[in-house]
Amino acid sequence: MQVSHFWQRFQAFFVTIPDTLQPAFFAELARHNYSRAIVLSLGLMIIHVGLIELNFSQRYQNGVWQSVGYEQLAYLHFILEGVLALWLLLVVFFNRKTASPAVQYRWAFVFSFFMMIWCAALSSSDQKIHGQITVYIIALFGLAATQYYSLRASLVLYGMPHTALLLGIAEMQSDAQTASAHYINASVAAILAWLLSRLAYANFAREFLLRQKEKELLHELSKQAEHLAKEKQHTDRLLRELSEASWELALTNESLQRANAFKTELFEIAAHDLKNPLQAIVGFSHLIDEFDDIAKVKEMNKVIYRNAERMFGLISEFLEQANIEQQMQNLEKSLTNLSSLTEQVVSRFMHQAALKQQTITTHIEPNCFAKVDSVLIQSVLENLLSNAIKYSPEGKTITANCEKRQAKSRQQETISKKQEEKVHVPLTCIRISVQDEGQGLSEEDMKQLFGKFKRLSATPTGGENSTGLGLYLARQIIDRHGGRIWAESDGKDRGATFFIELPAAVEKVAEA
Known part of the structure; x- marks a missing residue:
């Protein structure tokens, strides 16, 4: 159980970014390091101007620094000030908003590497004056807190300046006991700063992954919302079609009821209007058998013919009216x-x-x-x-x-x-x-x-x-x-x- 807990803590220093997200992560990391490098360089310029004005100018006037090694240290600070100013001018010239992620990443790395090397050189030069490595330690933890790099880049960034510092201490520090103490302190500080940088990098990566996950969830929710909206539109359309179909069915039913009532009424009228001519035809048909007079038979035939013709006219008119009623259902x-x-x-x-x-x-x-x-x-x-x-x-x-x-x-x-x-x-x-x-x-x-x-x-x-x-x-x-x-x-x-x-x-x- 303890081994598993330790392994989880150890894994916190290493976060793997999926291949599909590598370009986006690299662009965000480069943008972060680049903007922080600009802020750091501007801040260091202001601090150095103050240090030169308050410290070195007074020592130069007193003539102290020429004899005890301040001259070399002052030159290093002056050169650092010039390099920072040049770097800022180049950043402004190349316009950081249009630079590609790869360019931003390289510029930030060069700035960080230069600052670490220069701070190691300053601490090495300080061995002849105060025998301190404070500047180097401050640079280590400042870099760890503000700049995030991959595992390989961080090993280069922390390893090479540290090696340069150790060589500088061996060259500049004459006291072996003090040199040994600086070796240990600098190495412990470098390891702690590197671990802090890895932890910060892992935290940055986790935040990036969480944001990407949030984007994916929002995208998925958006797709689901869009799908639900389409489903709602489809449902509304079906309900509308169902309502229209119900309305049309009701109209059709009403039309059929009217047509049925019309047909019933038509049959009643037809039966009433056809009854009289039919009675006349039937009556005169019976009377024909009772008469032998050809003239009277012809007269009765004329009556039968007129009534039959009347019946034919009524039936034709009824059929025509029914046909018109049918045509009215669909106007052309x-x-x-x-x-x-x-x-x-x-x-x-x-x-x-x-x-x-x-x-x-x-x-x-x-x-x-x-x-x-x-x-x-x-x-x-x-x-x-x-x-x-x-x-x-x-x-x-x-x-x-x-x-x-x-x-x-x-x-x-x-x-x-x-x-x-x-x-x-x-x-x-x-x-x-x-x-x-x-x-x-x-x-x-x-x-x-x-x-x-x-x-x-x-x-x-x-x-x-x-x-x-x-x-x-x-x-x-x-x-x-x-x-x-x-x-x-x-x-x-x-x-x-x-x-x-x-x-x-x-x-x-x-x-x-």
Whole structure:
């Protein structure tokens, strides 16, 4: 146990730096020794100036030092002062901040070696005057406390000056007993100073290793913190995606519930509307068997045909409305010329209007562009024109308009692709209107105009079919496009006008 404890104490003098940390440790050690050497040299210069002024100048005036060996000692001090001054000038000239670690280490070592040799020379010269080695011992422990070197460098730094001191004592000291005492004292001091230097070096190395360990721990903590931050971001993203998915699922579920309710309601309306023509078909089919008169049979066949045709129209309209409801789930918007679209829809209904001796007139401004789902907007226009024809008496006029309108109180900023500069363009919308001279709308009609499966007070003038879904779906489609739809009427039998407003395409507004 005691041997192990002693070995641990002995190992305290030797610290091994890993190869990977050697460059960083060497740079820090060189910087430490270099800065301490500068401070020591400056301090020694100031001390020597004081010693020369207070001691040697007085002895020189008294004429004492020429006869007892002070002259040689004074020369050594003067030379030391000059060397220190030269060393400081060189340090300033080479700029210690830009010197490499290797240069700093060599300069500090040369300074330490020179100071030890010079202090050994001073103590050797002092043997003829006072017979002391105080300067050398002070230099030993001063060096051990301030300068840290590797094992090999420390052996050179402490061994060679000590050898020079021993040779100097043997040469200068005439008293053998005093010389022996100096040998022992100097050797003990050198060994103690060297051990102190090794302990200081080991402590410096341990502090360096602790700092490196702290840096590694901080780096590891930083990496872990960064990893945790990324994990948190990933978790937040997953939670956000989960929340969005839940929200989309809720919307989908709500949409499915609405679709299911719509389907149920559609089936109920279909069953109700199809019941009467089916009863007529079944009834007249039985009556045909009871009549032999060909004329009456033909008349009954016409009734059956009309009711079957009515059923076919109702079923077709129901299927079309269901298809529109499905398309509304995913709008496919594209840049559409509503002027051309309106003209196409009007031309398609010209024949239907002609069957009732009705006239369709148009006032269409060209190049009315909007970003819309053209299929759905076309279905809205078809519904409005179909209603105008359906609820207007024969010989009336229907008017379809398409124009740009500007709301000057609101502005939006866009970028002209041609000029590539910012311009302010008044917010523009496209207004489409369909005006008829039909049965008009009452106040009660206006309240439930866009409701689902709502039948108004007006009735088709030519026996056409109606499901009560057209205007409801038109409102849903226009709302999905960020537009608005409304109707105006002066009352019963005074006609009605239906309006649609859709945001104009920004690119086309900027070009205009």
